[in-house]
Structures are given as structure tokens and as C-alpha cells.
Amino acid sequence: MHYVTVEGLTKSYGEAPLFEDISFHIEEGDKIALVALNGTGKSTLLRILCGKEVPDAGKVWIHKDVTVVMLEQNHGFDLKKSVLENIFDHSHPILNAIREYELLTDEGAEPDPDALTAAIAKMDEMGAWHFDSKVKQILGKLNIHHLDQEIGTLSGGQQKRVALAKVLIDIGFEHKHTLLIMDEPTNHLDVSMIEWLENYLDQENVTLLLVTHDRYFLDSVCNEIMELDNRQLYIYKGNYENYLEKKAAREESEKASVEKARNTYRKELEWMRKQPKARTTKSKSRQDAFYEVKERATARLESQQLELNVKMSRLGGKIIELKKVYKAYGEKVILKGFDYTFKKGERIGVVGKNGAGKSTFLNILMGHEQADSGKVNVGDTIIFGNYSQEGLKIKEDMRVIEFVKNIAENFPLADGSKVSAAQFLQLFLFPPEKQYTYISRLSGGEKRRLHLLSILFRNPNFLVLDEPTNDLDLPTLSILEDFLLTYQGCILIVSHDRYFMDKLVDHLFVFEGEGEVRDYPGNYTQYREWEKDQEKPEPKKEERPVETPAAAPQAAAEPKKKMSFKEKREMELLEKDMEALEAEKKQLDEQLASGSLSYEQLQAAAQRIGVVMEQLDEKGLRWLELSEMA
CATH class of the missing domain: 3.40.50.300 (P-loop containing nucleotide triphosphate hydrolases)
Known part of the structure; x- marks a missing residue:
């Protein structure tokens, strides 16, 4: 399905145009990254597609069945309202049911039993449970809790995550055909959140246009790159590496074209200087062509290759x-x-x-x-x-x-x-x-x-x-x-x-x-x-393969991991514990050998010495593991 057509789009602020006469299409299932220098019109272009800004010239056509949802840098929240009210800020029976249920079951809340029963019945009636599970997943993965908290009390990063949650919830609700526009979605997310968002967008059947600086995220999510450069738009199919290769080839071609135009310009400039003031039709057309060549010849090719061999302030022996x-x-x-x-x-x-x-x-x-x-x-x-x-x-x-x-x-x-x-x-x-x-x-x-x-x-x-x-x-x-x-x-x-x-x-x-x-x-x-290897459950002892000696040389060949501060501290505590257990064992041995204990005391001491010896074995094995690392 054809989602968006943009033709001849132009936008300027003051005398400086951001982009001129650009055209492109977005089809269903496209996942496009928009790349450009800051200040060259990325956010403006996104806002034009949302209908929040008007172009100076050109047309934007969006299919009547397509809903455009945008994650902006400025979220436009009502700071006096709660997190939940801002996420579900428009009225719909299913959304209202979920909002009531989520508020009653939020962390730390003591729900009224009658209100909770009514909310559950309403969820059943609306068939809202499937959508509610998706809402819970999004809120949980983005670490959004305490839904009744005023959004004005949250930090900028927390508000960013709430805005992202709102957008993801919106696209999952009743919109069969959605164009999701995202401006720097990974800002203020930790890596586990970014990895989850990558998987979520990859699995969801969503059409996407985003601006991001995260190249791994871009590679994982997008299959096309659009670049705004020198007021023009260039389109590259494929990943970030392919974009870099194609862009380098384009710049080399442009450089060759400009050099050729400069050679022609020098010849035409000499001809122009020799021309008499009276113009013939033939010379007039050649003069018009001269100005076109001049424009191409004087095009500035941005050079980003200035290398700095820095003379750094001197570093002493002590850092x-x-x-x-x-x-x-x-x-x-x-x-x-x-x-x-x-x-x-x-x-x-x-x-x-x-x-x-x-x-x-x-x-x-x-x-x-x-x-x-x-x-x-x-x-x-x-x-x-x-x-x-x-x-x-x-x-x-x-x-x-x-x-x-x-x-x-x-x-x-x-x-x-x-x-x-x-x-x-x-x-x-x-x-x-x-x-x-x-x-x-x-x-x-x-x-x-x-x-x-x-x-x-x-x-x-x-x-x-x-x-x-x-x-x-x-x-x-x-x-x-x-x-x-x-x-x-x-x-x-x-x-x-x-x-x-x-x-x-x-x-x-x-x-x-x-x-x-x-x-x-x-x-x-x-x-x-x-870290992922550490999270894998270790096989039970009886399930371990018999040929463990063959695996030993490989383990021996691996570099030793440096002890963490936590492990160093654990080793110190183990030594103290073992010393105390040894002292207790010695005392129990003396009591058992004295012959002065009653039957009950003898039985208790015998049981205790068994526990002490078991703990000594356990702690001793752990201490040996840590000492090998040290």
C-alpha cells in the first residue's frame, strides 16, 4: 500500500533554504532513517509530514487510511496531569477501561475490591486484555511505574520514556495503517531498553521514518536511508555501511563534475570578456549557458578532512x-x-x-x-x-x-x-x-x-x-x-x-x-x-558431558578474568568466616572430647559440628575459586 508521496517540497527560514524541491515516496513496511547535519531541516521535514508545519512550496499526500503518529523532542505534556492521563489522553471505551484498570493495579496502590471487580468486568466486556498485556509490556520494559505521579515531577529522561510509551501504545491501538515518525527515540534509554525497542519495532508490522544517531539501532531497524545534504535529498537502499560507500561514490562523482565545470568556466569566462556589448541571439544563449556553468563551477564541496595532530597539554607521571x-x-x-x-x-x-x-x-x-x-x-x-x-x-x-x-x-x-x-x-x-x-x-x-x-x-x-x-x-x-x-x-x-x-x-x-x-x-x-553467557543456566551436575577433561585445555587457554571489587570483598569475608568457623569447630571438638556434656548437649554439639564442617567445605571451595582468579 502506498502511504506517502512528497513532491517538490521547499522550506526556508529567513533567507536560508533548508531544502529545495525534494521528492520521495513511503510505502507500507518501509523502515527509513533520515540523516542530515543538525540545523539542516530534519525535524522540520518530520513536522511537515505530521501537518504541524506548512511548506513554502510543494505537496504532501498521505493516504486517507493512514494515521501518522510522531515522537517529538518536545513532548507537549500537561505537566499537572498524571503519567497515566498523559499516556491515555484521548477518550475511547477500550482506552478508558484500561486506564481505570491500570490505575487500580498500579504499584503501591490499595485497590477498592468493588472498583477492581467492576474494572475487570469492563475489561472482559470490551475484550481489552490482549491490548492491556501489550501496554504492561511497554510500560515495564521502559521502567515506567507509579502511573498516578504528576508528569511535571519526572526528570527529562523519564518524560522521554513516557512519550515513547505513549507513541508505542498509540500505534498498537486501532490503527491498521500507521506511519510512525520518531525523532531520536534512543535518547535517555539505557542499552537494555534500546535492544528491546529494536526487537519490538522489528517484530511489529509498522511503517517507520526516524531520525537517530545510534548506528547499531539504525542498522537493526532500518532498510533505507534518506540523506538531506546541501538542500537536496538522496536515497540509499540498504544499511549504514552501504550508505557510507554510496555517499563516498556520489561525492567523488560530484567532485569530478565540479572540476569539469571549472575547466569549462575558465574558457567561457575568457570568451565573455572578449564579447562586444551588442548581443546577438547566438551570443545571448551562450551567455545564459555561461551563468549555469558558473553556478556549477562555484559549488562549494564541503571538506571534512581537516586532520588535527593535537598538541595536547602535557601529562605528568601521576594521573x-x-x-x-x-x-x-x-x-x-x-x-x-x-x-x-x-x-x-x-x-x-x-x-x-x-x-x-x-x-x-x-x-x-x-x-x-x-x-x-x-x-x-x-x-x-x-x-x-x-x-x-x-x-x-x-x-x-x-x-x-x-x-x-x-x-x-x-x-x-x-x-x-x-x-x-x-x-x-x-x-x-x-x-x-x-x-x-x-x-x-x-x-x-x-x-x-x-x-x-x-x-x-x-x-x-x-x-x-x-x-x-x-x-x-x-x-x-x-x-x-x-x-x-x-x-x-x-x-x-x-x-x-x-x-x-x-x-x-x-x-x-x-x-x-x-x-x-x-x-x-x-x-x-x-x-x-x-553478560548473556553469565545469564545462561548452568547444566546440572548429572547432565554434564563425560568428556570434561577435553574442555579443560580450552578453559585453561582463556585469559583469566580480573577480580571485581565485589569478588575481592567476598574473598575477604570468606576468610573471616572460615577463621570463625575453624575456631568454633575447635571449641566443639574440645567439648565433645571433655566427656562433661549431657546427652542433649552432646547431640546438639554433634549436629552443630556437622553443619560447621559442611559450611567450611562450601566456603573453602568458593575461596579456592576466587584465589585462582586473584
């Missing part, structure tokens, strides 16, 4: 040492005896569920928060570059180039040369005309890009990046990755972008909860594979 660091908020433990000494050039990813304490850890490291106890010793030469989720902060509005020049006029390179502020801005995809734009007029993604640029321009030697990929476009991410791959300083990254982490980090700090932090030697994909 950062953390010794027995403890941190908790009430009963919520963030760090429990954390020890680590950073080395030169380390690239560490920080992962864990939302709320596990990752941002708190970064703040303690940089001295923005104090640990409850322990020491954080920072080397004298350390210059932090902190890219936080708070975003860009400026005292007053100014032009982009002025903002960067206020930091420094030039950026030093390793060979002794310098890159000007304007050149550095161009590297991060701010062309000359954009450099004189006021910061207040930049898009949200452009402000994030400028924030990142301003931190790197200060030339730090220890980068702390907290969710650096949120709201950044794919071209900027590619440039950032290239920059960080050649960066000689230390990098600490908190990110849910698996592709970004896999490309850059050497090992991970995994926040497992209850103050435990695992130091995992590998990238994120390797960790997830290891």
Missing part, C-alpha cells in the same frame, strides 16, 4: 588515583571501597542502568562532589575537559565565532603550527556563513556541537564525556570519533551508544548496583556477550 572511595545517598550506595589508578592514554567506558551512579562517579573524579570517605588524588598536570548533559552555558547571546575566539584565537598542533578558530569551526561543520549566526538561533543539535567543540578547543588532557552522542548528528559523530581516535590523553565516556563505545574504549567500568563496579577488559559488545 588520578582513587583509594577506598565510598559514596552513598541514604540507603542508595554508589561506590563501596572503589580503588583505581589511571594510566596515560586510557580509554574507559562507564556503563550501567540509569540511576546507578555513573554521573556521580564523574563528579567525584573531577571534584564537583565529595566522596563520603576515601581519597581522590588528581595529578598536578591534569586539565579536565567536561562535556556534561547540562549543555552550553553563555552569559549573553553572541555570534558563534565570537564565542570560540573568547576561548582562544588559535588551536596549537603538534608540529608547531596552529589552526584558527574559524578553521576549527569548519572542522566541526560550521561553514563561514554559520559562524556569524547568533548562538540563540542555532538548533538544539548545533548548540550541542558547539558545546563539544568549545571543550576540545581548550586543549584538555583528560576528557570526561557524559552522553556525548545525544542529539549529535551522524556526520558530527564521525568527526568526533576520528578526533578521539588520535587523541593522546585519557578519555572517560558515559554513553548508551554501543557503536561509539565499541570504536573508542579499551575497557569498561560496569556499575552493577549496590556500590559494586566491575572492571571489564573489553568493549561494550564483548561485555554484553559475556
Whole structure:
């Protein structure tokens, strides 16, 4: 079924056009990713398709049976209403039945028995149970609870998840033909949520148009990529890798075409200069053709290949040492005896569920928060570059180039040369005309890009990046990755972008909860594979294959896993427990040998010594396992 036709679409803000005369089609079952630089019209195009903005020219035709549902960056919630009221914000008998039932059965609620019986009867009458199970799955996977809570009391990330839940519930309800439009759906989701969303969208028979910076998500979900570039639209079938190859070929072809036009332009320019003022019909047509050639010849090919061999601020021998660091908020433990000494050039990813304490850890490291106890010793030469989720902060509005020049006029390179502020801005995809734009007029993604640029321009030697990929476009991410791959300083990254982490980090700090932090030697994909292996149930002893000795050499060949802090602590406690049990066993042996015990005491001591010996065997085996790891 044909869903959408777009013909000759044009949209401008002020004098600058975002896109001109673009056309495309969307068919049922298409899953399309829209790729472009921030500020070049992605969100505007999505809003035009939803009917929330009007184009300057062109037509948008949407099939009368198709319902368009959109997940936007700005959710438009009524902040005074509850989570449930915002999710089910339109009236329908089935939705009303589910809303009443969910509110009565929400966590912590004490439902009135009569009201609950009536709600269940209504669910039966409406046949709403199948849809309710899908609602429960969506809410559970996105960690949305306490449905009667006012949405204005939630954090931005929590509101984002509620908006996503609302959209997914909407597309599952009564819409046979739905075009789902999503603007950065993976922002503020942890990795388990992103993986669930991938599977959900893959299984659901949904037609999809989305903007995302998550390349693994894009590859998993989408089968077509549309790119807005230099006001034109280009369409590529296939995955992200195919898009990169086809785009490179297109740019090479355009480059050759421009060079050819420039050669023709030089010849025609010479002819124009020799022309008399009186025009013949023949010369008039040639002059018109000259202006067309001139336009092609003067087309600017964006160059993103400026390489920076950075002259980094000197790193001394001492980087950062953390010794027995403890941190908790009430009963919520963030760090429990954390020890680590950073080395030169380390690239560490920080992962864990939302709320596990990752941002708190970064703040303690940089001295923005104090640990409850322990020491954080920072080397004298350390210059932090902190890219936080708070975003860009400026005292007053100014032009982009002025903002960067206020930091420094030039950026030093390793060979002794310098890159000007304007050149550095161009590297991060701010062309000359954009450099004189006021910061207040930049898009949200452009402000994030400028924030990142301003931190790197200060030339730090220890980068702390907290969710650096949120709201950044794919071209900027590619440039950032290239920059960080050649960066000689230390990098600490908190990110849910698996592709970004896999490309850059050497090992991970995994926040497992209850103050435990695992130091995992590998990238994120390797960790997830290891984690899934750990979740597999071990075969029972009687079911183990007889040929275990053959498996032993393979196990011996595997590198030893480094002990986690949790395992170190467990080993210490085991030693204390075993010492206490040994003392108790010795005391019981003496009592049994004394001959002074009554029959009842003798029986109790005999039973107790059996328990003690069993515990000693059990704890001794576990201690041996841990000692081998140590």
C-alpha cells in the first residue's frame, strides 16, 4: 500500500533554504532513517509530514487510511496531569477501561475490591486484555511505574520514556495503517531498553521514518536511508555501511563534475570578456549557458578532512588515583571501597542502568562532589575537559565565532603550527556563513556541537564525556570519533551508544548496583556477550558431558578474568568466616572430647559440628575459586 508521496517540497527560514524541491515516496513496511547535519531541516521535514508545519512550496499526500503518529523532542505534556492521563489522553471505551484498570493495579496502590471487580468486568466486556498485556509490556520494559505521579515531577529522561510509551501504545491501538515518525527515540534509554525497542519495532508490522544517531539501532531497524545534504535529498537502499560507500561514490562523482565545470568556466569566462556589448541571439544563449556553468563551477564541496595532530597539554607521571572511595545517598550506595589508578592514554567506558551512579562517579573524579570517605588524588598536570548533559552555558547571546575566539584565537598542533578558530569551526561543520549566526538561533543539535567543540578547543588532557552522542548528528559523530581516535590523553565516556563505545574504549567500568563496579577488559559488545553467557543456566551436575577433561585445555587457554571489587570483598569475608568457623569447630571438638556434656548437649554439639564442617567445605571451595582468579 502506498502511504506517502512528497513532491517538490521547499522550506526556508529567513533567507536560508533548508531544502529545495525534494521528492520521495513511503510505502507500507518501509523502515527509513533520515540523516542530515543538525540545523539542516530534519525535524522540520518530520513536522511537515505530521501537518504541524506548512511548506513554502510543494505537496504532501498521505493516504486517507493512514494515521501518522510522531515522537517529538518536545513532548507537549500537561505537566499537572498524571503519567497515566498523559499516556491515555484521548477518550475511547477500550482506552478508558484500561486506564481505570491500570490505575487500580498500579504499584503501591490499595485497590477498592468493588472498583477492581467492576474494572475487570469492563475489561472482559470490551475484550481489552490482549491490548492491556501489550501496554504492561511497554510500560515495564521502559521502567515506567507509579502511573498516578504528576508528569511535571519526572526528570527529562523519564518524560522521554513516557512519550515513547505513549507513541508505542498509540500505534498498537486501532490503527491498521500507521506511519510512525520518531525523532531520536534512543535518547535517555539505557542499552537494555534500546535492544528491546529494536526487537519490538522489528517484530511489529509498522511503517517507520526516524531520525537517530545510534548506528547499531539504525542498522537493526532500518532498510533505507534518506540523506538531506546541501538542500537536496538522496536515497540509499540498504544499511549504514552501504550508505557510507554510496555517499563516498556520489561525492567523488560530484567532485569530478565540479572540476569539469571549472575547466569549462575558465574558457567561457575568457570568451565573455572578449564579447562586444551588442548581443546577438547566438551570443545571448551562450551567455545564459555561461551563468549555469558558473553556478556549477562555484559549488562549494564541503571538506571534512581537516586532520588535527593535537598538541595536547602535557601529562605528568601521576594521573588520578582513587583509594577506598565510598559514596552513598541514604540507603542508595554508589561506590563501596572503589580503588583505581589511571594510566596515560586510557580509554574507559562507564556503563550501567540509569540511576546507578555513573554521573556521580564523574563528579567525584573531577571534584564537583565529595566522596563520603576515601581519597581522590588528581595529578598536578591534569586539565579536565567536561562535556556534561547540562549543555552550553553563555552569559549573553553572541555570534558563534565570537564565542570560540573568547576561548582562544588559535588551536596549537603538534608540529608547531596552529589552526584558527574559524578553521576549527569548519572542522566541526560550521561553514563561514554559520559562524556569524547568533548562538540563540542555532538548533538544539548545533548548540550541542558547539558545546563539544568549545571543550576540545581548550586543549584538555583528560576528557570526561557524559552522553556525548545525544542529539549529535551522524556526520558530527564521525568527526568526533576520528578526533578521539588520535587523541593522546585519557578519555572517560558515559554513553548508551554501543557503536561509539565499541570504536573508542579499551575497557569498561560496569556499575552493577549496590556500590559494586566491575572492571571489564573489553568493549561494550564483548561485555554484553559475556553478560548473556553469565545469564545462561548452568547444566546440572548429572547432565554434564563425560568428556570434561577435553574442555579443560580450552578453559585453561582463556585469559583469566580480573577480580571485581565485589569478588575481592567476598574473598575477604570468606576468610573471616572460615577463621570463625575453624575456631568454633575447635571449641566443639574440645567439648565433645571433655566427656562433661549431657546427652542433649552432646547431640546438639554433634549436629552443630556437622553443619560447621559442611559450611567450611562450601566456603573453602568458593575461596579456592576466587584465589585462582586473584
